[in-house]
Amino acid sequence: MSAGEIESEFELNELRAAVRGYLDRHVAPLVEPHEATHTFPWEILPALREFGYVGGLVDPADGGDGISFTALAVLMEEAGRCWGSLRTTVNVMTIVPYVLAQTCNEDQKERFLRRLLDVSSRAWIAITESEAGSDAGAMRTRAVREGDSYRINGRKLYITNGASNDIGVVLASTDPARGSKGISAFLVDAAESPYEAIEMRHMSVRATNNCELIFDDVEVPAANLIGAEGEGLRVAMRAINVGRMNMAMGAVGIAEAALAIATDHVKERRQFGRPLAGFQLVQRLIVEAATQIEAARRLGLHAAATLDAGGQGRVECSMAKLFCAEACNSAVTNALQACGGAGLMEEMQIERMYRDVREASIPEGTSELQILNIGKELLGVSALR
Ligand SMILES: Cc1cc2nc3c(=O)[nH]c(=O)nc-3n(C[C@H](O)[C@H](O)[C@H](O)COP(=O)(O)OP(=O)(O)OC[C@H]3O[C@@H](n4cnc5c(N)ncnc54)[C@H](O)[C@@H]3O)c2cc1C
Structure with missing residues (x-):
């Protein structure tokens, strides 16, 4: 399962800063118009490819970047922090090349993988x-x-x-x-x-x-x-654990963005003559969300580290997907609540994050199916068949 060499903490921080800077400058301004038209700005993909999206998990011998799963986790967290639709799109655009690189013959790689890696196909x-x-x-x-x-x-x-x-x-x-x-x-x-x-x-x-x-x-x-x-499900399952880790870290990113907005809001808005931040029940909303996000983030990174160490990560990625989806849904709900009516208005963007983070508990295996996956691994009994 191992992708590339694991980057140092310094390199990961540099990657995070670089991709965040790019997304803030060039992608964040596109969110509102594209949400309104239900379209994705595909023209950003070549630039994102430079950071490790799309070809990140593909071996350099096949034309990819060979980054670590931990670096991919950072990329997915940052994508989610910028825009849920971005996280979902780059997830598929990164997972498919990863699957093809592992399973296709040379002719198929030439006809299909190459087009994805040079970003000429979706x-x-x-x-x-x-x-x-x-x-x-x-x-x-x-x-x-x-x-x-x-x-x-x-x-x-x-x-x-x-x-x-x-x-x-x-x-x-x-x-x-x-x-x-x-x-x-x-x-x-x-x-x-x-x-x-x-x-x-x-x-x-x-x-x-x-x-x-x-x-x-x-x-x-x-x-x-x-x-x-007869090998179809095995082909698809090649990326299932990575996909779950990606979904988990994307949810963390969405929740981080929502919490940042809510934190600013409660410090600025005053009711009863004082900032909302001074009320204990508002502090509880913020603190619970921050704690859930921190725990989720660490579980997601642990799943990535397990994959980097060469493990299959079946339990770790399912746990990360399960916990991050549920905890980040709860965190975004808290963030929205702390903003009151403003949280429900499109202008504040938390309502979009609330809708987007809801996705996390369904594709790549629902939360219920993650419980059954983990149960099978821990107990040695499948509740499915
Ligand atoms: C935004 C989005 C993007 C998607 N993208 C893709 C894609 O690109 N490619 C693709 O192939 N699919 C995609 N999917 C489909 C996704 O993988 C499925 O929606 C998901 O696997 C759940 O299947 P289902 O919707 O049929 O729900 P169902 O399987 O009908 O489940 C309904 C409910 O029953 C529960 N349930 C089912 N079985 C059990 C059980 N044995 N025990 C307990 N509870 C159970 C589920 O947890 C859920 O709560 C996408 C879905 C969404 C929402």
Whole structure:
């Protein structure tokens, strides 16, 4: 699982300062207009690539940066601090190259990975279906081999970046009789295998596009099968723990931003003749939020350190995802409450953070599924099957 060498504390601080400075200057001003139009400013991606987003986890031999998981954790925290939609978008754009670098053959890397690393393409990964959410193994999308290609039929739901109409990885069953062991992963290029994407409006991370993808007899070259038939879930699971760590650290970043706004507000606003900050119950809102964020941040960084040490991080990343999602939701709720009515107004931005942090407990495995993952590891008994 190990990515690159672990940077020194000094280097990580420099990375944080550099990326924060860039995001504050160049991306923060884009948030409001893009939230209003539900669009993402894709033109920022080449500059973000320079910090380690997109190619960070890919080995330099494959054209990536080979940064550590801890550095990626810092990047995700800073992305969340700037904008929830940014965190979600760069997560997918970083995870897909990481998966492809580990699982694709040289021809596939040349045709797909290279386009992601030079930031000329956008990617999605499609697993979820209407009848297969937490239970991904129950998917019904079918891929049937016909000569030199596969025909794919089925519908995928809630696919981030799906509207990009570019490239992605779709999971489909090549052998339904084998259940989850009959699921395979395919590279899809919209230019050669057109599919339909229907955008779905959503509550959180509104500047990301989230789609239903419809595969109606879509022909995909057999050369686009990743690995062997039946290895689809293994391909997707390559990045599951990193994805959970990313989601955890993104939630921490969102909560930090909300707390900073609330802290300024309660120091400035006066009621009953004194600043709100002087009231014990307001202090409690702020202190509880700060404590939750600090604990969440440390658990997220611990998960990253576990991955850096070569561990799979199954328990650590699930714990981080579970705790960070729940604690940061609570922290942002406190921050909003401390701002009163102003907290509900768009101008203050906490209402957006409140919506965005809500995402953290659902994709990449819901909080309930994280509990069951951890329970299985700790107790040796699966509550699922
Ligand atoms: C913003 C966003 C982006 C997403 N992006 C992608 C993407 O890019 N690609 C992709 O493939 N998918 C994506 N998803 C889908 C996401 O992975 C699923 O929503 C998630 O896995 C949960 O599945 P579900 O929504 O079908 O919920 P369900 O599985 O129906 O769960 C509903 C509720 O039941 C609970 N539950 C389910 N099973 C159990 C159980 N055994 N025990 C206890 N409780 C249980 C869940 O915890 C949840 O509370 C995205 C979702 C969102 C919201």
